[in-house]
Amino acid sequence: MHTPSDIPPADSSRVTPTGETLRTVGIEEELLIVDPRTGRPAPAIELVLAAAVSDDVAALVPGAECLTHLEREAKREQIEVISTPHATLDDLARSVIAGRALADAAAQQLGLRAVAMGTSATAGPAQVTVSSRYSEMEQRFQGLMREQLTCGLHVHVSVADAAEGIGVLDRIRPWLPLVLALSTNSPMWNGEDSGYASQRYQVWSRWPTAGPYDPFGTPENYQLTVDSLLATGVLVDSGMIYFDARLSERFPTVEIRVADVPLEASHSIALAGIIRALVTTAALEWRAGFSPDSLPTSVLRLAMWSASRHGVAGPLLNPILGRPSDPQVAIDALRAHIGPALAASGDLNRVSRMIDEVFAHGTGAERQRRSLRTRRSLRSVVEEAIEHTHKRIGPATSVLDPLSM
Template sequence: MTWTVPTLGVEEEFFVVDDLGRLSGQGAALAGEADEHDGSVQQELNRCQVESATGICRTAGEVLTQLRELRQGLAVAAARRGTRILPSGTPVVAEDGPATVTPHPRYERMAKHFGATLRGVTTCGCHVHVAIPDRERGVQVIDQVRPWLPALLALTANSPLDTGYRTGYHSWRHLQWIRWPTAGAPPRFGSLDRYEELVDELLRTGAALDRAMVYWDVRLSDDLPTVEFRVSDVAATPEDATLLAVLVRALVTTALDTADAGTKPPELPSEVLRARLWQAAHGGLTGGLVHPVTGELTSARAVVGDLLARLRPALSAADDLDFALDQWAALRERGGGAARQLAALGRRRRTTDVADLLAVVPTAATVPER
């Protein structure tokens, strides 16, 4: 078994909030003012959001360092404007009205075409890109990794609240996000030709206005030579996000090896995968999942543990194994992002406490007085 370690990169979306955790419309301003370090920062669909992206990374250490620096750059720029950066999949504190769209021709076209769907979906995710040899091989990766997408969602579930109320889910972002007609569980494609046929059909119906609006939980990137995993909430911490990233990379290399060995992708209907993703969104790491291999109902933590064991050779080849084991142990100890949000809410029943828990504290630079 030969393991070629691909490069990777991580994109994170954040809410911009005020001192009380309410959404602030200063995302575009922060995108222009934050220190980008070795990555990049850009405006997002809604005024209350901002997105960061690492550069091309080769090691877990590079990913973690860049994620920390990007969050710090945004936190410092936010503090200068009297705002904060909040890594949560959905808004935490009650709002007076819906978020407003960032002035941009593409976003304004989306708002006109999709109406209330766009206005009702205010979420923040984490996207992991992993380099692939070519697009045909990328489709093979997608087909092989589909059964493990619920485990990745459970691992990063970080949105149990929505504008001030408990949703009853650990990833409410997932339930909100799949309101887009192109979002959610990807089908089993079988070939690049079939992938492109389905993308063309989505464009023809108007369910997607352009190729960037094909929102499957894992897809081919049209701008980069990568496969992009989009299933996850934005992680509560850079450590959680980096753990996700190294597991995703190991999944990709393992999938390529499995495809090269002639192993056919699992027979998993999209309807069943959609139900399993709902299950992961409902319970997060504290719930149960149908095990992708045994088909038995198993604790989510056990499924993630089995995934890590399955990926052990690929993690070792990338020199990611010790990091993954340490971070998985730490995550089990402190609980997932959703569990930590709910614990913070439970102490005093104040959503502002949750915002305080999540907000990125600027420590990397001095914030001047306003």
Template sequence: MSDSFEQARGPAGPSVGEVPPVGRTPAPGSVPSVGVEEEYLLVDPGSREVRPCAAAVVKRAAVELGDQVSPELAQFQVEAKTLPCVGLDDLHRQLRRMREVVTAAAEAEGVRAIATGSAVLGDAVPMQVSEQPRYQAQLDTYRGLVSEHAICACQVHVCVPDREQALLTGNHLRPWMSVLVALMANSPFWAGHDTGYASWRRLMWDRWPVAGPPPYFSDLADHDRCLESVGATGALLDQRAVYWDIRLSTRYPTLEIRVADMPVTAEESALLAGLVRALVVTALTAVERGDPGPPVSTDRLRAACWRAARDGLSGSGIDPRSGRLVPAEQTLDSLLDHIRPALEELGDLPAVTEGLRRLVAAGTGAERQRAVHARRESLTDVVDFLAAQTPTGTLD
């Protein structure tokens, strides 16, 4: 996120015209602000394969976005970051503007930007790593994990300035991450073939050290001891190499949720942010009354995320409360029941429930990608679909 996230009630950013409403704006200062990081792939308009030209695209996009746009690990990836927002409608406008600027910059450089969790086509491995010293250090430390890391995510930051509270909030969020994996699954294809998974990106992330569901922590000291112990093994390049699904930001007063594939549309990213913020507000209420959160085993959480990555919303999922295998869409009902009071308090209930209805009706990103592919068994059609939807697409 950009340094402006230090201003936890920052401005919404410039308007880019009328967009579908995503949520009403609560009174300033009454709710935690939220921000989103998105990662895009750059592809050749002819071959539809990934093309390593991020530096030029970032330079062009930065004329309008400044430090809200930056290179990523791969030379064919671009990252863009919103300013912190209170209202989901403001967040949606920022996401739309970000995507419009990045896609226009890509087109000016002779490529296309697409929003997906994995490289659909192209010889993405070994990946051409960006020249920044930190990325080169990652390559030296993690080796083949880096050279195969041609995947894109969407991260949500929610402002929780008290680190102890934020950490305990994460305990409450842990069981619900698999539902978000299923809902935002958008990486069925990888380098020219169907993986059989709704979120292949999830499986690739799980190979990294200090990734996946975080441990259950009793307090901040417990968290710090864990990182010190893991760091002593050499598995952490630095504190930013903690890649858990839920982590304390090292730079901002936020709790960061890193579980989702990069969504096809800005509408889905805004919906994700609304769900995450409601989960955080629900958890904060529990923490304030002295509830440290359910100590669900990490093994069960990993299994739940694996099942969600395999099936998305089209098969079965693990109910976060009971631990039972249920129809995947039933886990959405459990999620909505869990966060409903927070959504009502935030004023986001109508928008989030409508967003969930539209997403279920349209299908996850993985389902939409596969539906496009099924028409002519063409992966180039899938890339064209993603390129068309990335800047201004909606769940229609």
């Protein structure tokens, strides 16, 4: 929700077996700050950020400042964890794990925890973060701003320039509902099951510019679209261009914004791999002169709604067939579409493992619901989510535990 920090591309890069330079990728994870005794969000962002730079926290998570940093978000009950950009998912994983550990260590100094949930399991008011920008947004958008307590995963992938970036944005459109479906982790709203796998996406879609976008064709048309939206006087600034995917304003990256923040760090990393592979594949198609899919935005909006409603437990739009299909078939189409890019980057096994886990054990939304059914307590849902948030990644991912760095 903030003016985008726009993760810059790292200097490091790697050439894939196909001769393509491996694109750098960085992610922003929004986490809730909660009181573990009640499961309720705690308006403590200023205190958590202060604790994060203390000597006590530095001793608990040594070296984290080199891998990640923390920022305020729109609400005082949440914190944004921003990774440094990397060319390999192993390096990205170190940043993500260190970021979650840093946020949680700082929160624990206050008797609180940081948890990866797309929406709060418990009901209660949220407080707007103190800033002139957020105050102006509250004045203009009223209850929409006051009710907005949602946590997403934003993935930044490097592109050569704006022309390639627009070529990418135009060609990844039909695949974004599948990314949302795999990430869904926000079934709760106002203390009860919303019936949606991603209630976050439903709430987020109320913003005037949020959601699917028409193909742009050229950077000039993209800028004309942005300028025309700003000229209406509805938006506070260009940071409120909340398309499902957009160009960075400061660096040569595209930012994909559809995903819920996943429960587990390993799923965030795999989703970043999927999104990078989508960008790589789209860029190759653009350079080869392949036209983007002509899927109408009105249809894409319904595909996003379906993904938000069902996750991977119901029909999903299959971009290859152009119609709804079994979720496994649709996700297999995604896997086939980006398979060469995943193989070239060395990410195929990691991504396949995550997809298999989702179909075997459910998305975060299904896990939250299962926890509520078995433990019959919203606080217990939060407790279990905290465990998943800080679950250690096994040796198979070749990621060092940041607490031992």
